[in-house]
Amino acid sequence: MKVFVTVGSMLPFDRLVCAMDAWAKEHPEAQVHAQIGETSLRPSNMEYYAMISPPDYRDHIAACDVVVSHAGIGTILAAMEYNKPLVMVPRQPELYEVTNNHQFATAKWLEDRPGIHIIYSDDELAEAISKSIGSDGGSIIETGSRDKLIDALRQFISS
């Protein structure tokens, strides 16, 4: 079983990194790779990297059985693109994990989508991961509004 943890590139998200390191200790059979950002944490039960380049990032997503992450749009789109189940923990502004409440808004928007498990407490992590393993990932949301936006922007540029 392969788990890929990713918390994005700006502020640290040590709460999730610590929780996943503890999970990895309890699950020695799992291979856990984690992108942990700029933090002083040194996880001892998983492979970790501060930052991962876009091609390596895609390789990690493609290779894993489940993605565990913050509620960042980049990760959500990547997980959907590769049909990977996603366990998502929104960053909390009160804990200085993010500048505002938008990760909760994102979580609320996506909470009923198949392939996405949103949890608000680290205690739910183990259950959410075991439920996600082997389940289908979500597929990319195609609303058709992308072509519309691209056309509108091209028109603005040419005008």
Place this chain on the structure above:
Amino acid sequence: MKKILAVASGGGHWTELMRLREVFNGHDVVFVGVKPFYRSDVDPHRFYRVLDVSRLYNRISIPLLIGKLLFILIKERPAIVITTGALPGMLALLLGKMLGTRTVWIDSIANVEEMSLSGRMAKKFADLWLTQWPHLADADGPTYLGSIL
């Protein structure tokens, strides 16, 4: 063919910009990102790396960021600056506007319930001020013309 400067912070901001790259087909586009490794995503187009800042991260570098953005704008002389956020993109629009370029703000699709703070600040100097959510658009507010999905 127009010269376009396309600016985005890391993570989702960059991914959203990449999902719109067909917009630039046939134009001369120059990219600005916050991580050196984003260069490979836009090769062979020109790419500049600027410092990453936000309200909670590396604020002390804002003057340096402004200097670099000014350098890029003066050197490249784009006709249009377009950004998917966040703070570096907002500053690029402000400086671009001061230098006479046309400007486009596309608020991230992550901002489902309200425009981002940078997005609200960009209102004053964005010629096209966009949200990706129809329910956030109104006559005085941002315009909805579609989304990256």
